[in-house]
Amino acid sequence: MNDTAQAGELDGERPTRPATAVVVGGGLAGTTAALALADAGVRVTLLEGRPRLGGLAFSFRRGALTVDNGQHVYLRCCTAYRWFLDRVDGAELAPLQDRLALPVLDAQAPPGRRLGRIGRSALPVPLHLARSLAAYPHLSLAERAKVGRAALALKRLDLADPALDARDFGGWLAEHGQSRRAVEALWDLVGVATLNAVAGDTSLGLAAMVFKTGLLSDPGAADIGWARVPLGELHDTLARKALDSAGVRTELRTRVTSISPQANGRWSLEVPGETIHADAVVLAVPQREAYDLLPEGAIDAPERLLGIGTAPILNIHVVYDRKVLARPFFAALGSPVQWVFDRTEASGLAHGQYLALSQSAAQDEIDAPVAVLRERYLPELERLLPTTRGAEVLDFFVTRERTATFAPAPGVGRLRPGARTKATGLYLAGSWTATGWPATMESAVRSGVSAADAALSALGRPRDHLLELFEEAA
Helix, strand or coil: CCCHHHHCCCCCCCCCCCCEEEEECCCHHHHHHHHHHHHCCCEEEEECCCCCCCCCCCEEEECCEEEECCCCEEECCCHHHHHHHHHCCCHHHCCECCCCEEEEEECCCCCCCCEEEEECCCCCCCHHHHHHHHCCCCCCHHHHHHHHHHHHHHHHCCCCCCHHHHCEHHHHHHHCCCCHHHHHHHHHHHHHHHHCCCHHHCEHHHHHHHHHHHHCCCCCCCCEEECCCCHHHHHHHHHHHHHHHCCCEEECCCCCCEEEECCCCCEEEEECCEEEEECEEEECCCHHHHHHHCCCCCCCCHHHHHHCCEEEEEEEEEEECCCCCCCCEEEEECCCCCEEEECHHHHCCCCCEEEEEEEECCCCCCCCCHHHHHHHHHHHHHHHCHHHCCCCEEEEEEEEEEEEEECCCCCHHHHCCCCECCCCCEEECCCCCCCCCCCCHHHHHHHHHHHHHHHHHHHCCCCHHHHHHHHHHC
């Protein structure tokens, strides 16, 4: 790293020099911010401490397999992430369902009633879910009626009301007549996967945002999309290609040790062996790392960042010698198994079938030994999928993200900072910032858009390419 001029000119350059920015962090938030800034003519340097881009949505090699560290999906309502896919020419590699179709298997149900489906029609909201709910076998008729009434009450909530953040979703559901079974078979089925917490541990504000936006805003809002290729191809390979084409200087294995304001209004960043100067800095790293790097006075009560808790996600990977699952994915009830995905084609497996189990809110199991998890989950897969009983397990391994997301606990909303700081030219990005969304790929991209928009406004650079997207993502 010795081309310091691309990161930002040294003091004394001509006043006509182009605006410069440094983005710290190469996850989805940082990559988005870098692309948005570069598209407006800013000279951008992206610094990432890891040997790859993509943050916590990445891939690695295990023998002949290409493995995602965890299963990630998005919904049609995720407009910012869809923009990101388009921007890196990856939309065709992560297509959406034509129409929401979620199979739900209940391991404890009698034969003939084990499979239920959550789907939608083309009717307007909320009628688009009515037929699916009426036929959902995992709830009684009375429970289905009460779910409908609770959904209408949820739709009436004002997401701008700060009081929602202080309440827990589980308590609100109980007040609205939701049984323990209804919470398990519907509300937590969706909520745990999107929020990484059970209803009782979740802010009503964040839960209401998820269900109002995903299920109660537009008939197609909850249609599910997922990558048919390894995540690394989207978030690293294609993202790097897009950054290169935009003229972004990307430096991997490069950790920033300090960020300091300069007397001339610019910024100085220290990395091993180099000092980089820039007009603007976007700090797109996890909240604890941001706390360590923020200069004094940049935000009020910076200790609030340390109050934003984290939540783990456990992923269990099983390779069988034959095909045992005909569907691309399903969700489970009556079992510790939550969601199961077929990753055979994406991983490059030539023979057999590779299933990935995504286990959110995994506080109780995140540190369990592989042998213990194998003993627990293989029999559960046999209960859910009888076709596995005669199949040979060729491989069983586990990936763990102990700080996969921020914890969406009641009160977290008041702790999440916005993109702008009190220090001119310094901006924050990351799914943990105040996007209004839980810690998802969508939230990360929205945060990058917000940080870039704020920086471009301060730099007096064109924002036309972001206006429509920003209106949707704000």
